[in-house]
Amino acid sequence: MSSSSKCEIPLTVNGEKYSVIARQADTLLFVLRNHLGLTGAKPGCLNGDCGACTVLMDKTPIKSCMILAIEAIGKSVTTIEGLRDAPIQRAFVEHFAFQCGYCTPGFIMNAHALVESTPNASEPIIEKWLESNVCRCTSYFEIEQAVKSVLAEKQASKD
Amino acid sequence: MVSFDFTYHRPSSIEEAVQLFASLQRQGKTPIYYSGGTEIITLSRLNLVFADAVIDIKHIPECQSFDISQNQLVLGTALTLTAIEETNAFPLLAKAASEIADRTARNQITLGGNICGQIFYRETVLPLLLVDSDIVIAGKSGVQQRPIHEVFQQSIQLQPGEFLVQVKMNAAYLTMPHVHMKRRKQGKVGYPLVTVSALKKGNELRTAFSGVCPFPFRSPKVEEMLNARHLPIDARIDYALQQLPEPILDDIEGSAEYRLFVLKNTLWDILTELEEAER
Ligand SMILES: Cc1cc2nc3c(=O)[nH]c(=O)nc-3n(C[C@H](O)[C@H](O)[C@H](O)COP(=O)(O)OP(=O)(O)OC[C@H]3O[C@@H](n4cnc5c(N)ncnc54)[C@H](O)[C@@H]3O)c2cc1C
Ligand code: FES
Ligand code: FES
Numbered sequence: 001m002s003s004s005s006k007c008e009i010p011l012t013v014n015g016e017k018y019s020v021i022a023r024q025a026d027t028l029l030f031v032l033r034n035h036l037g038l039t040g041a042k043p044g045c046l047n048g049d050c051g052a053c054t055v056l057m058d059k060t061p062i063k064s065c066m067i068l069a070i071e072a073i074g075k076s077v078t079t080i081e082g083l084r085d086a087p088i089q090r091a092f093v094e095h096f097a098f099q100c101g102y103c104t105p106g107f108i109m110n111a112h113a114l115v116e117s118t119p120n121a122s123e124p125i126i127e128k129w130l131e132s133n134v135c136r137c138t139s140y141f142e143i144e145q146a147v148k149s150v151l152a153e154k155q156a157s158k159d
Numbered sequence: 160m161v162s163f164d165f166t167y168h169r170p171s172s173i174e175e176a177v178q179l180f181a182s183l184q185r186q187g188k189t190p191i192y193y194s195g196g197t198e199i200i201t202l203s204r205l206n207l208v209f210a211d212a213v214i215d216i217k218h219i220p221e222c223q224s225f226d227i228s229q230n231q232l233v234l235g236t237a238l239t240l241t242a243i244e245e246t247n248a249f250p251l252l253a254k255a256a257s258e259i260a261d262r263t264a265r266n267q268i269t270l271g272g273n274i275c276g277q278i279f280y281r282e283t284v285l286p287l288l289l290v291d292s293d294i295v296i297a298g299k300s301g302v303q304q305r306p307i308h309e310v311f312q313q314s315i316q317l318q319p320g321e322f323l324v325q326v327k328m329n330a331a332y333l334t335m336p337h338v339h340m341k342r343r344k345q346g347k348v349g350y351p352l353v354t355v356s357a358l359k360k361g362n363e364l365r366t367a368f369s370g371v372c373p374f375p376f377r378s379p380k381v382e383e384m385l386n387a388r389h390l391p392i393d394a395r396i397d398y399a400l401q402q403l404p405e406p407i408l409d410d411i412e413g414s415a416e417y418r419l420f421v422l423k424n425t426l427w428d429i430l431t432e433l434e435e436a437e438r
Contacts, residue, residue, distance in 0.1 A: 005164035025161040027200060046160065047201050048264050061263045066197040070167045071215070110263060131348045132263035 009070050013038065014082030024070055029053045031069035032079060040080035040105045044134070051133030054106035055079045061113045061132070080105035087153060088112045091146035099137035107133045111147045119154040126151075161203045166212045167193075173221060173297045173324060176214055180320045181299065183212045192216055192322045194237055194272040197264065202277060221295075221324050222271070230330050236271025236323040240283070243270060249328065251337040252286040255356060258341045259283070261348045271323045275315045281375050282341070284311060285356035285367035288377040290332035295325040313374035335360055336436060338429050342421050344413055352413045353422045357429045362388075364433065370412070371422060372405040385430065392434075396426045 005025065011018045013036060020035040029046075032038045032055070044052030046065045053065040056078040083089055088111050091097070098104045107130075114121060114129045121129070126147055135143065168183075168190075170176040176192070183190040191210035193199055194217060202208040216222050222237035227248050234243065240256040244265065247253040259282050260268055273283045284307075292307045298321035307326075310316050315323070341354040351370040358365045364386050367377040384399035400423065407422070409415035 005166065023161075023164060024167040025163065025165050027160060030160055046204060048197055048260070051261075051263060054263060060266050062266055063197075063263055066200045066264075067267060068167060068196060068200070071196070127347075129262050132261040 007070075009073060011036075011069065011072055011077060012075070013077045014079060015076075020069070022069055024068070026069050027065055028055070028067050028069045028072055028077070029064035032064060032077075038079050038081050041109075042102055042105060044102070044106075049134065050103070050106070051110060052103050052106040054109045054133065056109055056113055059113060059117065061110045063132075078109070080108060083108065083112060086112055087150045088115055088146065091149045092143070095142045095146040095149065096139075097142040097146040098135075098139050103133060103135045103137075103139075107135065107143055111143070111150075115147065115150045115154065119151060119158075121151060161200060162206070163203065163209065163211070165210050167215065168212060169215045169218050171218050171220075173219055173302060176216055176219060176322065177297055177299065177320060179214055183214075184320070188212045190214055192275075194222075194269040194275075195239065195267045196272075197267050198272060198276045198278060207277065216271070216322060217269075219324070224325060227330070232328050232330055232333060234270060234326045236274070236325060237269050240265035240268050240270065240273065243283070249286065249290075249333045251289070251339055251356060251358060252283060254339040255282050255286050255341075255354075258339070258354075270326065274311070274326075275317075275323060279314075279373050279375075280350055280354070280369045281314075282351070282354050282369050284375045285354065285369055285377075286337075286339070286358070287311075287326060287328070288367045288375070289337075289356055289358040289365045290328045292326050292328040294323055295327065296321050297324050298322070313376065332358070332360070336433055338432050340425050340429060342425055350412060353418055353425060355422070355425050355429055357433060359433050362386075364430070366426075366429070368422075371403060371407055371418065373408060376404055378402060378404055385426070392427060392430050395430070396423055399426070 005023050009020050022031050041055050041064050042052035044050035048063050048066045054061050055064045057075045180190050188211050190212040193213035193215045199208050217237045222235040224235040226233040232248050243256040244253045293304045294310050295304050336359040339356045341351045344352050354369040356367045369375040380402035381399045387395050407415045407418050
C-alpha cells in the first residue's frame with residue numbers, strides 16, 4: 001500500500017465498480033456518502049451502537065461507521081440503494097414500520113440479510129438480529145411485524 | 160471518522176506482519192495491529208487511540224484458523240465473535256461471545272481484539288482463563304506458545320511488535336459442565352454490570368469475572384472459598400467476595416453496592432445450578 005495517506009480504492013457497490021481516491025483512514029460510511037453520493041447509509045452514533053449505518057458486505061450486515069473503506073477491496077458491498085423492491089422494503093411500507101425514517105435503511109439492510117440468510121428464523125433469532133439497530137421513534141413493534149410477514153411469505157411459498 | 164491519517168497494511172503471513180511492524184517503527188512511525196478495527200476506529204474519534212500505520216492481521220491464514228482435533232481446539236485470533244458463536248466448538252466461549260455487543264457488531268469484532276482491547280470487559284477472556292488456555296504469540300523472536308495466566312494479567316502483556324495469532328485449549332475442557340451469566344443494568348445488549356463464567360472440573364468449581372473490577376480476572380482465593388463445600392452456599396459466597404483482588408467497581412454502569420448485590424445473586428444462581436446438576 002502506498003505510504004501517502006490517500007490512495008486509490010477500488011470498490012464494488014451495488015454491483016457497480018468504482019474507484020475512489022480516499023484517505024486510507026476513511027471509513028466505508030464516509031466514502032459511500034461523500035465520494036459515491038450514496039447517502040442511504042446514515043451516520044448516527046458513529047460508535048457502533050445504533051446501526052443506522054448498516055450495509056452488507058458479501059451479504060453479511062456490518063456497521064459501516066466502524067470499518068475502513070480500504071477493507072472492502074475485493075468484497076461486494078450492498079447499500080439500501082442496491083435493493084430494488086425487495087420483499088422487506090414492501091413489508092416496511094405495508095406495516096408502517098417507520099416514522100421519521102432515519103433508522104430505516106439500517107434496519108432494512110439488517111432485516112434483509114436476516115430473511116435471506118435465515119428464512120426459518122425463530123423468534124429469539126429475530127430478536128437477536130434486530131437488537132443491533134436503534135429506532136428513536138420506537139417503531140420496534142411494526143418493524144418486527146414487517147420482518148415476520150416476509151418470513152411467513154417465504155415459508156408459505158416453500159410449503 | 161478517524162481524525163488523523165494512517166497508512167493501511169495487509170500482510171499475508173506472520174513473518175511479513177512482524178517485519179512490517181519493525182520497519183515502520185524504524186521509519187519513526189507508530190504502528191498498531193488491526194483486527195476487527197472497531198475499537199481502533201471508534202476510540203480514535205475520541206483521541207483514545209493513535210497510530211500512523213495499521214497492520215491488518217485478518218489476512219494471515221493462521222489468524223483465521225479453526226481446528227478441532229481429539230486433543231485440542233485451535234482458534235485464530237482474527238475469527239469474528241459471530242464465527243466463534245456459530246461454530247460452537249467450545250460452548251462456554253460461544254455463549255460468552257454471543258452476549259458481547261450486538262449481532263451486527265459481532266460480525267466485525269474479533270476474538271483477538273476482544274482479548275487485547277482497551278475496553279476493559281474483555282468477556283471472551285473469562286472462558287479462556289477457566290480452561291487454562293495457551294496463547295500463540297508472534298514477535299521479533301519468532302512464534303511462541305505461552306500459558307494465558309502468564310500473558311494475561313488484568314490485560315494482555317505483550318512486548319512491542321508482538322501480536323496474538325491463536326488461542327489453544329485442551330479439548331477435554333470443552334464439554335465440562337459450565338454456566339455463563341451476564342447481568343446488565345437494562346436491556347439485552349451492551350456492557351455488563353457483572354459477568355461470571357463458571358466451569359466444573361470434576362468437583363472443582365472455577366470462576367472468572369468481568370465488570371467486577373476494571374479488568375477480567377480469575378482468583379485462586381475466590382475459588383478456594385467457593386469450593387469450601389463444608390460451608391453453606393451463602394457463607395461461601397460471602398467469604399469469596401471478601402477475596403476480590405480490588406474494591407468492587409463503582410461507576411456510571413452501577414454503584415459498588417448495586418454491583419455487589421447483583422454479583423452475590425449471580426453467584427448464588429451459578430452455584431445452585433451447577434451443584435443441583437450433580438444430584
Ligand atoms: C458496539 C460495541 C459494543 C461492545 N460491547 C462489548 C461487550 O459487551 N463486552 C465486551 O467485552 N466488549 C465489548 N465491546 C468492546 C470490544 O470487544 C473491543 O473494543 C474489541 O477490542 C473490539 O475488537 P476488534 O477486533 O474490533 O479490535 P481492534 O479495533 O482491531 O483492536 C483493538 C485493540 O486490540 C489490539 N489487537 C487486536 N487484535 C490483536 C492481536 N491479535 N494481537 C495483539 N493486539 C491486537 C489492537 O492493536 C487494538 O489496540 C464492544 C464494542 C463495540 C463497538
Ligand atoms: S452510525 Fe454506525 S452504528 Fe451508529
Ligand atoms: S423511524 Fe425514526 S428513528 Fe426509527
